[in-house]
Amino acid sequence: MGLFDSVVGAVLNNAGQAGGNAAGGGLGGLLGMAAQNPQLVQAVLSLLSNDGAHGGLAGLVERFQQAGLGNVLQSWIGTGANLPISGEQLASVLGQGTLSQLGRQVGAAPADVAQQLSQLLPSLVDRLTPQGQMPQGGLGNSSDLMGVLGQFFRA
Numbered sequence: 001m002g003l004f005d006s007v008v009g010a011v012l013n014n015a016g017q018a019g020g021n022a023a024g025g026g027l028g029g030l031l032g033m034a035a036q037n038p039q040l041v042q043a044v045l046s047l048l049s050n051d052g053a054h055g056g057l058a059g060l061v062e063r064f065q066q067a068g069l070g071n072v073l074q075s076w077i078g079t080g081a082n083l084p085i086s087g088e089q090l091a092s093v094l095g096q097g098t099l100s101q102l103g104r105q106v107g108a109a110p111a112d113v114a115q116q117l118s119q120l121l122p123s124l125v126d127r128l129t130p131q132g133q134m135p136q137g138g139l140g141n142s143s144d145l146m147g148v149l150g151q152f153f154r155a
Contacts, residue, residue, distance in 0.1 A: 039106040040116055044124060046102075047094075051141040054098065057125070058138055067093045076125040079132035085122065087115035 046052040047060060054060065064073040067089075075083040091099055091114040099110035106113060128139055139145055 040113075040120060043102045043105045043113070044117065044120060045142045045145050046105075047098075047121075048125070048128065048139050049142040049145050050138040056138040057128075057134055060093075060125075061134065063093050069093060073125070076122045077129045077132065077134055082122040082126055085118050087111060087118045090114045090118045090121070 047054050048057055050056040055062070061070065061073055064070045069085070069089060069092075072083045072085050072089075075081065091111070094102075094114070094117075096110060099113050102117075103110045103113045108116070128145070129135070
């Protein structure tokens with residue numbers, strides 16, 4: 001857990017400098033959200049990482065498409081503006097089982113997790129796909145993602 005601790009430490013050290021609140025977009029909002037609930041970052045990594053239980057970014061793309069919200073996730077991956085998503089929409093994509101599991105991880109009600117993820121996930125996916133395309137082999141395993149996030153938070 002040393003890498004996770006170092007990323008969280010960087011988040012906490014830089015959150016005040018980033019200017020931006022948790023509800024805001026961009027790196028400032030991402031830093032603020034992560035500083036408020038570092039367990040949420042770890043839970044999100046379980047959604048995005050190839051070694052997570054949810055099929056990584058490719059699995060998320062599939063879930064969004066099945067829910068009729070594929071264009072929303074594609075906007076986060078693409079280079080244009082990120083379309084917003086509500087907690088309710090995200091709940092329909094992820095399902096109550098996933099939200100309950102994530103809620104147990106972060107110590108929050110599933111509806112609260114969905115709301116927090118609706119603020120965090122667009123910026124995070126956008127930052128992890130800077131070329132506007134989904135990487136061929138996915139985003140990597142959770143340790144790869146922690147390394148990438150660590151670079152963002154040090155910037």
